[in-house]
Amino acid sequence: MLNLKNEKIPRATIGRLSLYVQQLEILEQQGEKVISSEKLAKICGVNPSQIRKDLAYFGEFGVRGVGYYIYELKQAIKKSLGLDRIWKVVLVGVGNLGRALLRHNVLIKRGFIVVGAFDCDPFKIGEEIAGLEVMCSSNLPQKIKELDAEIGIITTPQERAQRAANYLIKGGIKGIVNFAPARITVPSHIVVEYVDFINHLFSTAFQISLNQAKGMYS
Amino acid sequence: MLNLKNEKIPRATIGRLSLYVQQLEILEQQGEKVISSEKLAKICGVNPSQIRKDLAYFGEFGVRGVGYYIYELKQAIKKSLGLDRIWKVVLVGVGNLGRALLRHNVLIKRGFIVVGAFDCDPFKIGEEIAGLEVMCSSNLPQKIKELDAEIGIITTPQERAQRAANYLIKGGIKGIVNFAPARITVPSHIVVEYVDFINHLFSTAFQISLNQAKGMYS
DNA sequence: CAGTGTGAATATCTTCACAGCA
DNA sequence: TGCTGTGAAGATATTCACACTG
Numbered sequence: 001m002l003n004l005k006n007e008k009i010p011r012a013t014i015g016r017l018s019l020y021v022q023q024l025e026i027l028e029q030q031g032e033k034v035i036s037s038e039k040l041a042k043i044c045g046v047n048p049s050q051i052r053k054d055l056a057y058f059g060e061f062g063v064r065g066v067g068y069y070i071y072e073l074k075q076a077i078k079k080s081l082g083l084d085r086i087w088k089v090v091l092v093g094v095g096n097l098g099r100a101l102l103r104h105n106v107l108i109k110r111g112f113i114v115v116g117a118f119d120c121d122p123f124k125i126g127e128e129i130a131g132l133e134v135m136c137s138s139n140l141p142q143k144i145k146e147l148d149a150e151i152g153i154i155t156t157p158q159e160r161a162q163r164a165a166n167y168l169i170k171g172g173i174k175g176i177v178n179f180a181p182a183r184i185t186v187p188s189h190i191v192v193e194y195v196d197f198i199n200h201l202f203s204t205a206f207q208i209s210l211n212q213a214k215g216m217y218s
Numbered sequence: 219m220l221n222l223k224n225e226k227i228p229r230a231t232i233g234r235l236s237l238y239v240q241q242l243e244i245l246e247q248q249g250e251k252v253i254s255s256e257k258l259a260k261i262c263g264v265n266p267s268q269i270r271k272d273l274a275y276f277g278e279f280g281v282r283g284v285g286y287y288i289y290e291l292k293q294a295i296k297k298s299l300g301l302d303r304i305w306k307v308v309l310v311g312v313g314n315l316g317r318a319l320l321r322h323n324v325l326i327k328r329g330f331i332v333v334g335a336f337d338c339d340p341f342k343i344g345e346e347i348a349g350l351e352v353m354c355s356s357n358l359p360q361k362i363k364e365l366d367a368e369i370g371i372i373t374t375p376q377e378r379a380q381r382a383a384n385y386l387i388k389g390g391i392k393g394i395v396n397f398a399p400a401r402i403t404v405p406s407h408i409v410v411e412y413v414d415f416i417n418h419l420f421s422t423a424f425q426i427s428l429n430q431a432k433g434m435y436s
Numbered sequence: 437c438a439g440t441g442t443g444a445a446t447a448t449c450t451t452c453a454c455a456g457c458a
Numbered sequence: 459t460g461c462t463g464t465g466a467a468g469a470t471a472t473t474c475a476c477a478c479t480g
Contacts, residue, residue, distance in 0.1 A: 082427025100318030209300030
């Protein structure tokens with residue numbers, strides 16, 4: 001159950017909370033118990049007030065004069081984001097990227113369990129990857145209900161992304177994370193997030209070009 | 219060579235330009251020649267003025283009363299971003315994700331050629347993936363120079379990200395795209411971009427939880 | 437007294453609205 | 459006439475600065 005003040009939360013805040021959770025987990029592993037917004041800010045590369053503001057959307061988790069108890073803060077953030085439970089996910093498109101995600105333990109580590117893998121290529125159907133048998137995409141609508149999945153990950157090529165989305169929608173999916181370089185159209189009650197890592201390469205290349213133009217490497 | 223007005227470009231603009239390029243390429247494949255900011259906006263899911271403003275940072279590419287010539291616009295954006303050439307990239311960390319990126323043709327399609335793959339695991343060194351022989355990470359500093367790479371992609375586990383970064387820095391890398399869930403410290407003249415797709419899953423889960431709290435599915 | 441929580445100030449980003457050009 | 463390019467307005471996001479508290 002979400003517990004939040006009835007302000008709306010900036011998109012950017014959500015992205016950072018994810019970062020905080022990850023860094024808090026690392027600190028926890030290192031045996032740290034308490035951290036100040038200033039130190040956490042340094043680790044995350046953001047401004048300390050930013051952190052305090054971000055957290056304030058959800059409640060008061062800190063102790064004045066002390067800081068934040070790491071374990072409690074992590075739990076509080078996860079609860080605030082609705083991450084205090086397992087989310088069932090189906091993945092559509094078992095290419096290189098899809099396989100990597102299926103085998104990547106980061107999903108399960110963060111509470112996302114892939115309960116079904118789908119592809120439309122007959123050569124891939126039946127193959128077993130990371131303990132899952134690849135199923136035919138056209139079974140998606142029915143399987144989503146059977147498997148009780150709420151989130152769909154699309155890792156198809158660009159031209160098949162919309163079709164994958166259509167299957168997911170028909171199955172009653174609640175949210176889609178789209179790794180394909182294509183916009184998709186969905187009913188407004190379905191959440192869509194786009195993951196586009198090429199733009200980070202573009203951005204890096206651009207910034208390097210800027211530095212070069214400034215004569216930084218000459 | 220970059221050609222831009224000497225304003226500074228919003229970060230968010232760069233991210234969208236990447237999106238425009240991809241959509242323009244799709245339109246081009248579909249045989250379209252001209253497009254208005256309004257139509258492109260609809261395709262990209264943004265506001266038309268946004269597109270015009272984004273483009274205005276780099277010059278005047280449109281024709282009033284007509285729109286934008288797709289091919290010319292795409293070229294102009296790529297040139298503006300410094301993407302009118304091939305960028306040589308090295309990849310460090312040949313796990314599931316690293317392999318997927320090496321085999322993923324999207325990199326080369328966008329002008330990024332991986333010229334070297336590195337790992338510190340003796341079992342992986344020597345293995346051939348996508349035509350590249352995996353080399354020992356400790357050779358990075360020397361190899362980066364030999365191969366003339368400018369961008370490093372880090373796909374190691376979290377705890378080895380900083381070491382990978384150190385090797386890259388020693389080799390004189392100009393930019394780093396870090397897929398590992400860890401912040402890294404680098405000298406200020408080196409560009410760093412973080413790719414964190416877990417945050418999109420977090421964000422999706424959170425928004426679904428919000429919808430549920432609003433009783434949207436009840 | 438160290439460090440949170442927060443209103444107020446600033447900076448940044450987005451959208452509007454319309455002048456101006458093909 | 460239709461659509462771009464752009465200043466001005468509006469909306470968001472970030473940072474500052476300090477009152478407040480354990």
